[in-house]
Amino acid sequence: MLHQFSYAAPTTMDALLSLLSEHGERAAVFSGGTDLLVGVRAGIARPSIVVDLKKIPELSELSFDEAEGLSIGACATVNDLVDHPAVGKHYSILAVAGAELATYQLRNRATVVGNIVTASPCGDMSSPLLCLGATVELRSVRGERTLALREFITGVKKTQIAPDEVVSRIIVPVDRIDAVGGYKKLKRIKGHDLGVVAVAMIRSGQTLRTAISSAAPTPVLLPDFPVDASVEAIQAKAQESISPIDDVRCTKEYRRFMVDVFIDRLLQEIRS
Known part of the structure; x- marks a missing residue:
């Protein structure tokens, strides 16, 4: 029942x-x-x-401000994000990753905040948002607080949300605006599917930033690398930082292998 x-x-x-x-x-x-x-x-x-939450107008807002950056309300859907002009212009990696999430129909319902709050290791939005230095705004009757996304997700299906709190929005700062980058996701099939492993990478100024999902209990953000860093150096740090598992979708060895492959491909694309 x-x-x-x-x-x-x-x-x-x-x-x-x-x-x-x-x-x-x-x-x-x-x-x-x-x-x-x-x-x-x-x-x-x-x-x-x-x-x-959908009857509260401010929670559906998706806006860009040159001082604050991109504000993603709790009810803004993934398709809202993918289709927003400011996202395509200034935060293109979010549009690329969002388009990889499930089907078009599901993206009309699924929210960006929900994808983070679910705290699944294979969430599509976590690794690109980590690369962009996103923060999470939480509100309750006790007040408001902001956490870096890298601190917000603490484990599989675990976050820093208190029982009386709600995530009102995600803020993507202007620090890495107009970053060049990409998102690679391994799936079991060519169509829509959960990520077996995924890697996001951006170049912002003279810095490379990489994040990996489906390879540890939480998404993994690597330390920043200079733009001329070797692919071997980034791959070595990635292998040191991840802890993939064997499951019904993939072996841990193949996950490790594909992390190296995706880092190589993304670095080539960024430098081309």
Whole structure:
């Protein structure tokens, strides 16, 4: 039998935060629902109340400001991100990675914030956002705080969100605006699929930055390298930093192999 729960759709941030303060761990926030509803049907998630975020206008905002950077509201979908002119112009790696996420239909529902909050090691948005130095804004009745994305995800399906908090938005700063880069994702099939392993890389100024997903409990951000760094140096640091596993989708050895392959391909593309 499907788990039963109450439903609330607040229309203001104050009302939302009050609900989360009242219900705490018994509440689950709902934006795209592509992970939450699957979990409810499988009996993995058993919230007492589901709090819908989509009636709060500010949470659907996706905007670019030359001083702050790119602001991605909690309800902004992946297709909103992929299609936004400022993303294609200033943060092209996000558009590339977003287009790799699931199907077009799912991207119309799935949110960028949700992809991060789910904290899956194979999430498509985490590694490019790490490369760009993204931060996460959390709000509650107690106030507001901002965490670097690299600190926000702490393990498989684990984050720094407190029971009474909601991620209101992701901020991508202007520090690495107009960075050149790419995203490579290994899948079991040519169509849409979860990532077996993926690598994101950007060149910003005189710096190379690389992040890897599906190769450790959390996405891995490598230390910055100079633009003239050898492919062997970056590959060596990557192999030292990751800890892939064997599972039904891939062996750990093949994951390691493909990380090296993707680093080589991305570096060639960036330098061409």
